[in-house]
Amino acid sequence: MPDRLRLTDDNRRWWTLGAMCFALFMIMLDNTVVNVALPTIQHDLHSSVSGLEWTVNAYTLSFAVLLVTGGRLGDIFGRRRMFLSGVVVFAGSSAMIxxxxxxxxxxxWRAVQGLGASFMMPATLSIISNAFPPHERGKAIGTWAGVSAMALAIGPVLGGFLVEHVSWQSIFLLNLPVAAAAVVVTLFxxxxxxxxxxxxxxxxxxxLALSTGLTALILALIExxxxxxxxxxxxxxxxxxxVLLTVFTRVEAxxxxxxxxxxxxRSRGFLGANIVAFLVSFSMLATFFFLALYLQNVRGYSPLQAGxxxxxxxxxxxxxxPIAGRLADKVGPRPLISAGLFLTGVSLFWQGHLAVDTAYxxxxxxxxxxxxxxxxxMSPMSTAAMNAVDPTKAGVASGTLSMSRMVGGTFGVAAxxxxxxALGRSRLDHLLPQLPQSARSRIVDGLGAGGSTSVPGAVGDAARDAFLYALNDGLRIxxxxxxxxxxxxxxxxxxxVPAHAHAASLAAEESAAAAGTPLADVPVAVEA
Incomplete structure (x- = not known):
């Protein structure tokens, strides 16, 4: 093995980052890879439509509800311990699926898989935050965010290939070697x-109050x-x-x-990062979900072609x-986040002019x-949140940020x-006044899932028109x-970067220099 690939005190933090990225890749891949397998799963297991919906929702629900709990348990009992527990649970449930x-x-078992992900996700970010000093944290989190995007990108493509050429079970068995690599590297x-x-x-x-309150909220948004x-x-x-979330705030006080x-x-930076996490996920996940329906149900692409x-x-x-992460270390996260959200808004306004024959x-x-x-x-947002709190609180801070993203995405799709x-109903009333109200209601019921757009004839044309009319307004909103x-x-x-983060970094550097110890081995509250 080349010397630069050997685990040393100088590169230990980069090996740690690699292990966290392996695990994150696995979590994010399962957010998208399952969708393209649903028709095959329905055929093999004779699933109902409701059963297929809960194949996705069971994972999302348990993942979102337990993120803060997973982060807090990591702060109490050890982040590496909770991370490894989550990897084992995730891999084991993947095999059972x-x-x-x-x-x-x-x-x-999809719900159990979400439980494992909820322990892993906040641990990845908190372990990275403790392994890297503040002046390198943006670069590390940028890499972490890039891997997340990579998993989301290849999920539909990889899922489509495996389902077509191997089996739907293979998309879950793929998690086992990835999990094994993450465990080995993390241990060392x-x-x-x-x-x-x-x-x-x-x-x-x-x-109990947080978990039941979030369960009620997310279940209402899903259904x-x-x-x-x-x-x-x-x-x-x-x-x-x-009621339950109000009780939670009273209990916590x-x-x-x-x-x-x-x-x-009370930290404007942490509050701002969580608001940004909610809003960017609100815009992004709703867009991905409904544009995928547009590409498949209106433009006629297969799931793989749409992916x-x-x-x-x-x-x-x-x-x-990763580029944004490095820039955040130099110029701070604020201008990058603000510019990024503005560009996202420009793109959504641009997309809000879809037609049946819009060219790709x-x-x-x-x-x-x-x-x-x-x-x-994405990465400057995470950097802003983690730099706004003491590194000893990284677990619960990471869990809170991840929860804001998950709830924001669920809100976005529901909204x-x-x-x-609502808009589709109004449009159909205008286009098909001769159709009985009960028939129009059945079409409207399917619009939110894109289903009614596949109806043939004049009614199908009106359904597609109503879907696009409402989708374009939704994209602009x-x-x-x-x-x-x-x-x-x-x-x-x-x-x-906040002054306390710079001070902590300088103190760590001075302490490491005085002791002759590499900076990578001086994280806050660390055990050997």
């Missing part, structure tokens, strides 16, 4: 770290379009989420060791993420601008679906949200 003989088995390279000031106790009351936003179930879940330290949000057409956007994110070349420019915008936002249904986020980022996020 591959042997699924029923939809219930599949959905149950990553130091253990935790919040040494935190008592070794779990806030069970806070954990709101199919149940109806005014239905008793949806309203009841939303009301329950408000009184316990000695809270799950979430709300004093974090390939997103590649220019995601390839730019892959390259822009017209979308290509908008996709490339959006790739540049998202690439400028876009509701908007498409998402663009306005992104531009609003650009202004908020400029107001809230510090222009430069």
């Amino acid at each position: 591959a042997f699924a003989q029923s939809t219930g088995w599949l959905v149950g 390279a990553a130091h253990e770290s935790r919040d040494e000031s935190a008592p070794r106790t779990i806030d069970y009351a806070g954990l 709101g379009n199919s149940w109806g936003w005014g239905s008793g179930r949806t309203v009841g879940l939303l009301a329950a989420s408000v 009184r316990v000695a060791a809270p799950m979430v330290d709300f004093s974090f949000f 390939v057409r997103f590649l220019p956007m995601t390839v730019i994110i892959i390259f822009a993420g 070349g017209q979308l290509l420019g908008a996709f490339m601008v959006m790739g540049a915008g998202i690439g400028l936002v 876009m679906g509701a908007l498409i249904s 998402s663009g306005a949200v992104a531009v609003l986020g650009s202004g908020l980022a400029w107001l809230l996020i510090d222009k430069r």
Whole structure:
């Protein structure tokens, strides 16, 4: 093995980064790779439409709900320990999914897979934040963000290839060698770290209130379009989420060791980063979801062909993420985030003029601008959040940021679906006044999922017109949200790395120089 590839004190942090990127690749790949396998899974397991939806939703729900819990447990019991536990759970559940003989088995183990991801995701960012000093943190997080984008980019393409040429089970078995590599490298390279000031106790009351409150909220967002936003179930879940999350804030104010330290949000930088995380995910995931429906159901592309057409956007994110991370170390995250959100808004306004026969070349420019915008936002946003808190609190801070992203994305898809249904209904009433109300309602019910656009004849033409009319308005509204986020980022996020981060970095360098120890071995609150 060449000397530069050997694990040494000088390059240990880069090996650690590699292990975290392996794990992140696995998590993000499972966000997209499953979608293209759903028709084959439905055929093999004789799944209902509801069962297919929960194949995706069970993972999303458990992942989003437990992110803050996973981050906090890492702060208490050790981030490396929680990370490795999450990798093992994720890999084990992936193997069990591959042997699924029923939809219930599949959905149950997808929920367990989300549990493993919720322990891994915040740990990756907090371990990186502890392994790298502040002046290198942007570069490391930029690489981390680039790997995330790479996984999202190749997910539909790789999934389509494996499903067509191997089997749908192979997309889950692929996780096993990746997990094994992450475990081996982590054991040899990553130091253990935790919040040494935190008592070794779990806030069970806070954990219960947060988990049930988020479950109610996210379940309402996932099912709101199919149940109806005014239905008793949806309203009841939303009301329950408000009550439970209010209880959570009261509990956290009184316990000695809270799950979430709300004093974090007194930092404008941390508050701004979480608002940006919510808004960029709100705009981005809704766009990906409904543009994928447009490309397949209106333009007639296969899932693999649609996935390939997103590649220019995601390839730019892959390259822009690390560059933005390095720039954040030099100029601070604020100008990059603000410019990135503005470019994202420009792209969404550009996309908001779709027609049945819009050529892909017209979308290509908008996709490339959006790739540049998202690439400028993601890693500086994470850098801003992690630099705004003490490194000993990195786990729960990372979990909170990840939760903001997940909830923002869920809100975005739900809001876009509701908007498409509402505007689509109005458009269909205008286009098909002769059609019975019950028939129009059935078409509208499918618009939020793009299903009604495949109906043949004049009714199908009207459904496609209504879908595009509503989607274009939705894209422009998402663009306005992104531009609003650009202004908020400029107001809230510090222009430069905070002074306490520079001071911590200098102190670490001086201490390391005095002891003759490489800086990579002087993370905060670290055990050998």
